[in-house]
Amino acid sequence: MxxxxxxxxxxxxxxxxxxxxxxxxxxxxxxxxxxxxxxxxxxxxxxxxxxxxxxxxxxxxxxxxxxxxxxxxxxxxxxxxxxxxxxxxxxxxxxxxxxxxxxxxxxxxxxxxxxxxxxxxxxxxxxxxxxxxxxxxxxxxxxxxxxxxxxxxxxxxxxxxxxxxxxxxxxxxxxxxxxxxxxxxxxxxxxxxxxxxxxxxEEKPLVSLQVLSTVLQSLELSGCGRVAWMFMQRDTLHRLNATDEHVDGLVNYPRLIKGVELALFFREIEDGKYKVSLRSKYYLDVNKLATLFGGGGHPRAAGCVMEGNLEDVKHQLLQAALPFLKDE
Amino acid sequence: MxxxxxxxxxxxxxxxxxxxxxxxxxxxxxxxxxxxxxxxxxxxxxxxxxxxxxxxxxxxxxxxxxxxxxxxxxxxxxxxxxxxxxxxxxxxxxxxxxxxxxxxxxxxxxxxxxxxxxxxxxxxxxxxxxxxxxxxxxxxxxxxxxxxxxxxxxxxxxxxxxxxxxxxxxxxxxxxxxxxxxxxxxxxxxxxxxxxxxxxxEEKPLVSLQVLSTVLQSLELSGCGRVAWMFMQRDTLHRLNATDEHVDGLVNYPRLIKGVELALFFREIEDGKYKVSLRSKYYLDVNKLATLFGGGGHPRAAGCVMEGNLEDVKHQLLQAALPFLKDE
The missing domain is CATH 3.90.1640.10 (inorganic pyrophosphatase (n-terminal core))
Incomplete structure (x- = not known):
């Protein structure tokens, strides 16, 4: 210009x-x-x-x-x-x-x-x-x-x-x-x-690291290595005396893993109701994926709310994600 | 020029x-x-x-x-x-x-x-x-x-x-x-x-996050809030099938805490022998502090090796650090 x-x-x-x-x-x-x-x-x-x-x-x-x-x-x-x-x-x-x-x-x-x-x-x-x-x-x-x-x-x-x-x-x-x-x-x-x-x-509340420490213990990787997830139960924040702001950005941790394209964070917000944060690294359109469950966002960062127990919710999301993952 | x-x-x-x-x-x-x-x-x-x-x-x-x-x-x-x-x-x-x-x-x-x-x-x-x-x-x-x-x-x-x-x-x-x-x-x-x-x-080995998760559980903060530390016992790497490279940078986590000026990471390398990593945020000269224990480095990043049990080693370092911390 x-x-x-x-x-x-x-x-x-x-x-x-x-x-x-x-x-x-x-x-x-x-x-x-x-x-x-x-x-x-x-x-x-x-x-x-x-x-x-x-x-x-x-x-x-x-x-x-x-x-x-x-x-x-x-x-x-x-x-x-x-x-x-x-x-x-x-x-x-x-x-x-x-x-x-x-x-x-x-x-x-x-x-x-x-x-x-x-x-x-x-x-x-x-x-x-x-x-x-x-x-x-x-x-x-x-x-x-x-x-x-x-x-x-x-x-x-x-x-x-x-x-x-x-x-x-x-x-x-x-x-x-x-x-x-x-x-x-x-x-x-x-x-x-x-x-x-x-x-x-570099000026984070101590409780942010305590939440991170707790949630990291739930980290899991899919068999194919391209999806990783963590979850947080409803009582965790209460137990640690933490609030929503201390949970921000946690979904970025599973994305840090080598080979992972899709990172998920399941957060229980009510009995049998999970808020899911979705992040992708290079190519997967998480906005489209989240839309399948009534959510939305951007191509690399999106969210949705899902009902069911944790295993069902996770299984549904992983099944839906499969067609989005490139064969490598 | x-x-x-x-x-x-x-x-x-x-x-x-x-x-x-x-x-x-x-x-x-x-x-x-x-x-x-x-x-x-x-x-x-x-x-x-x-x-x-x-x-x-x-x-x-x-x-x-x-x-x-x-x-x-x-x-x-x-x-x-x-x-x-x-x-x-x-x-x-x-x-x-x-x-x-x-x-x-x-x-x-x-x-x-x-x-x-x-x-x-x-x-x-x-x-x-x-x-x-x-x-x-x-x-x-x-x-x-x-x-x-x-x-x-x-x-x-x-x-x-x-x-x-x-x-x-x-x-x-x-x-x-x-x-x-x-x-x-x-x-x-x-x-x-x-x-x-x-x-x-964003391409870290999974095991790096597993090491982080384990070590974060040891995070502690001093009463004054200006010193934070974590430690890792010798068997941790072995148990997680991890190596030295997966430990790199862990000392930066306690430094992330609000109010913390001095971050320490104690890593057991032999029975009764700890490798200590020291980091500071704004002003503390960790090179000088590490020198007191035969180590050295830079003003914001240094290291030393100390002998004794974890409590003694920690106590010695914290006592030595006191004169380095500004009154606030």
Whole structure:
């Protein structure tokens, strides 16, 4: 893309932001690093321009991201007296995913959308959705070039967190050459990347490792070696005094095994009812597989809920998975 | 550094490589991704220039790196009839770490050293050691700019593996702005980064996870929450049919815990004898701590061997660690 085309791409958003004086920024439910990082970076930049900025998140900021500059200024509840002439939906292009802040869409003078997720229907006055970007933080990074803003260390830190979390530390296939170029620039601006990575990935609650230890004991591998699974009974969380957040990501462990294409995690949520997380490594479309059981998701990460005892549920899923596995 | 200075920095090495016709490349004992990636990238480039290249490694190539282009051409044994006029020590500037290939230093017409490790004494005819680089792969990347070589996908893949492994996926504090710039260029050259990351980090032997599961059950946290440890008894490996390589990196798990600065892993190697791995997160100098028990290493990763029963050994280490921990 040439300079002229890039400027064109951002012009409507730039003009929308320039015009507004009081701006509300809001991310999606269950905010992640990209959502929060992109929102805070944009807000800090707009404040530099003299705008009045309010941050909203329909769900509380996970403690993991509390170190982000101004994370403590993010409102979870709506203040009735709050006034603004522009509402920006950040990392979110599905109104439902704004949670209870969806009501603000009707109350705002103007609405802008800034996102990189696919599959949404455009809404608002200005809609900029670039799925080619690995993170909304990448879009904000580019956007700031066209605003009268100095990208300081705080803004750069927010953008780095957005990018590093949504690319799996530059390992997912959404990571492009431009992703690394942007990271290079952010490091030059003073981002303490090593410290941030420790904050993000080496500050887990003890109970997370206790849950991991317990669940790993259930790890099994199919005869063919291409499917691996683990399970967790309902009382485990209670016994360990753990909550849902400590279970996040456990399904990635069976995927780590050599030769495994399909990883499954069965979690009992009620008597005879299992929430199943499905992950694949190179080729298997777990979205299609989960659809067979009324679930869905993405090609490499999906989920469904199944009823029956553990052995039946497992057997059903493994049988259904067989046609999806390539002969090797 | 300006272009002229950069050219100057590499000029002796460039001239050494240009002059030679038959070149032996050799890495260090227990080769890692940087050692192998840098060596293979340089060798492939030299072959493009019409040179005859032989690859040596004092220890076998770990299966993890078998996917590297030409990894199967790396010799572990010395062929007596082998002739060469230049020997290049890659990622290694301590002759001892060339293992049994150290003898080649005396048999080569010329010797060159290409490395990024600190603390060595220069040897050979041309010595290029740049500790400012995160990986020897970064030095080879820069070096290739001054050689009549087209960096193809194979060479780029080797360089990417060198860089991604020695920077902990761009997370360690050796990762600089230039590291990301080089990665950006390598991705542009066709490196399949996502696939490589899966090969490197998601193809573990099942037994590694079984060892992890067993050892995690021993996880404990000190009263102050700043020290965490795990241990492994001698029969565990035998019982799980595991080997040393399956234990690598386990000490990183206690370090993942929030608030933990010092992580310890006690591994029984003989009756009443423990090999202790020490890791720290932000500030504690584990090299100094390990030195108190006759060991050593780096400020964030060190080791020592201690005698006694597990409780005594643990108590001694924890007592010694106290003065190293900051009051919080």
């Amino acid at each position: 040439c300079e002229q085309e890039a400027k064109q791409l951002f012009s409507a958003m730039v003009s929308e932001l320039n015009k507004a004086e009081q701006i509300a920024l809001c991310g999606h439910v269950m905010p992640d690093g990209d959502c929060l990082g992109a929102m805070l970076a944009l807000g800090l930049a707009l404040r530099q321009m003299g705008k009045k900025v309010v941050f909203y998140s329909p769900d509380p900021v996970p403690e993991l991201y509390a170190f982000l500059p101004c994370a403590d200024e993010i409102h979870v509840e709506l203040e009735q007296q709050c006034q603004f002439d522009l509402f920006v939906s950040v990392d979110c292009s599905v109104p439902d995913r704004l949670g209870h802040f969806q009501v603000l869409l009707g109350r705002a003078g103007r609405v802008a959308v800034l996102d990189h997720h696919t599959g949404s229907v455009p809404f608002g006055n200005t809609y900029l959705n670039l799925p080619v970007c690995a993170a909304t933080g990448e879009i904000v990074y580019d956007l700031l070039r066209w605003l009268p803003v100095l990208v300081d260390e705080d803004i750069a830190t927010c953008l780095y967190v957005a990018i590093v979390t949504d690319t799996g530390s530059f390992s997912y296939d959404n990571t492009g050459s431009l992703t690394h170029l942007r990271a290079a620039e952010l490091l030059k601006l003073g981002v303490k990347a090593a410290w941030i990575n420790k904050r993000l990935y | 300006c272009e002229q200075e950069a050219k100057q920095l590499f000029s002796a090495m460039v001239s050494e490589l240009n002059k030679a016709e038959q070149i032996a490349l050799c890495g260090h004992v227990m080769p890692d991704g940087d050692c192998l990636g840098a060596m293979l990238a340089l060798g492939l480039a030299l072959r493009q220039m019409g040179k005859k290249v032989v690859f040596y490694s004092p220890d076998p190539v770990p299966e993890l790196y078998a996917f590297l282009p030409c990894a199967d051409e790396i010799h572990v044994e010395l062929e007596q009839q082998c002739q060469f006029d230049l020997f290049v020590s890659v990622d290694c500037s301590v002759p001892d770490r060339l293992g049994h290939f150290q003898v080649l230093l005396g048999r080569a017409g010329r010797v060159a050293v290409l490395d990024h490790h600190t603390g060595s004494v220069p040897f050979g005819n041309t010595y290029l050691n740049l500790p400012v680089c995160a990986a020897t792969g970064e030095i080879v990347y820069d070096l290739l700019r001054w050689l009549p070589v087209l960096v193809d996908e194979d060479i780029a893949t080797c360089l990417y593996v060198a860089i991604v492994t020695d920077t902990g996926s761009f997370s360690y504090d050796n990762t600089g702005s230039l590291t990301h710039l080089r990665a950006a260029e390598l991705l542009k050259l066709g490196v399949k980064a996502a696939w490589i990351n899966k090969r490197l980090y």
